[in-house]
Amino acid sequence: MDIVTGDPTSTDVDYDGPDANPDDITLTVIDDDVVVGTPGFTLEPIVLEVSESGTGSFTVVLTGQPSSNVVFQIASQDTTVATVDPAELTFTADNWNQPQTVTVTGTDDELVDGDQFGEIIVSVVPEESDDAFDDLIPQSVSVATIDDDVLLSIPTFDPDLPTDANPPTFTGTADPGTTVEVLDGTTVLGTAAVDDTGTWSFTPEAPLPDGEYSITLRAFDADGNTSGLSDPLVFTIEDSPFITLSPGDDDFTGTEGRDVVFADAGNDIVRGLGGNDRLAGEEDEDRLLGGDGNDRLLGGDGEDTMIGGAGDDRILGGSGSDRLVGNAGNERLVGGIGNDDLIGGSNNDTMLGGGGSDILLGAGGEDVMRGAAGDDTLNGGAGADRLFGGVRDDRVNGQAGHDVLRGGDGRDILRGGKGDDRLIGDLGDDLLVTGPGRDRIVIGAGQGLDQVTDFSDGQDLIVLNGISFGQLSIEQSDSDVLISLENERLLLLQNTNVATIGAADFV
CATH class of the missing domain: 2.60.40.10 (Immunoglobulins)
Incomplete structure (x- = not known):
């Protein structure tokens, strides 16, 4: 708008002098800035596959010329799958039709946990953008990070x-x-x-x-x-002899320093107290108490109880049905053979059930749990946990936090609990309970028929692994929705109307 200044005068007393009483003048400013073309943007490609620590890219470009800047936010929904660079793009009236590149890097989690899937969300930043582009719907690029980690057991x-x-x-x-x-x-x-x-x-x-x-x-x-x-x-x-207890039932208390104790046969109680202790059971039912320090407890044969106490402890149950308790610290609990109970603590624990039907309880922290063989129960507790059921029929419960749940082989039950969880049934006909939050259900060919009890349209999403939405058949089956790939049934959404399920529910 141009403003004209000067020293105007009038012979009409109503418009000149100290007693002037002019009429109001209304000015209307017409916005003559226009968008050339239809406001919008495109992404190319919309599906990416990267290796762990490998990179891929996609481009963003406007479909219409703006009158001012258009700013996009680029964000990875799950940085444990992939990260992006840059986090923001700016288009102007001059470069609007020149594609800009976003680099996607796969996250190397150093876990043999299969391919991981996520979404890169591209959305307009309204307060920094041309008003004509403010209401554009965010778009996404689907990313698959291919697992290239080599399987390796605990030494x-x-x-x-x-x-x-x-x-x-x-x-x-x-x-x-x-x-x-x-x-x-x-x-x-x-x-x-x-x-x-x-x-x-x-x-x-x-x-x-x-x-x-x-x-x-x-x-x-x-x-x-x-x-x-x-x-x-x-x-x-060390050459210095360690302490070997008698073959009978012993009750031994160590020192505040480092103790190395071999319990031998019998139902023994061994207390390490302070120091970085190494306590080893043998036959029968032993009770090993590490106390303070970074302790190493080995149960051996029999049904043993091992409690690490404070510090970063390593506890191995061995054979028998054992009870392993980590308490404070970042613990590593390995059940070994038998039906074991593994109980973590408030920090970031790693638990491996091993053979047998085990119970793994995570409590707080960001825990990694693997049931391995047997019909296992895994409870993540608070924190963002990664839970893997393994072989046989497992119960995998994320509980609180943004968790990743994988069933493995068998007919598993996965319960996401609170938080935005990712549920992967893997092989077998699995039952999935998403719980509160914006959850992701991953399906693919050759994995069996999974059932979801509480799919929330507009909140939960179905992640397609190696297949596309156009290949799917979606139909009403009594009160449920059945999703199939040719003649293979993939997913059953219980108590759902097929009219509510469409492309927007899939990524």
């Missing part, structure tokens, strides 16, 4: 406490045909080939000097795929 060694004259023999499992590298810190102790059954064994060629060791493993295959480092297996080499 173990024989239960005899090592000395420099008795170096430990490490054993474990990994993908057949891969190679396992054994490291102490950054020092490579050697490598072992994984046989056709998926097992390997390694004994250091030279005796290990006295001292504490932190052994980690890394597996790699002929294609160059590499696993992340395993959690450390910590032990001490």
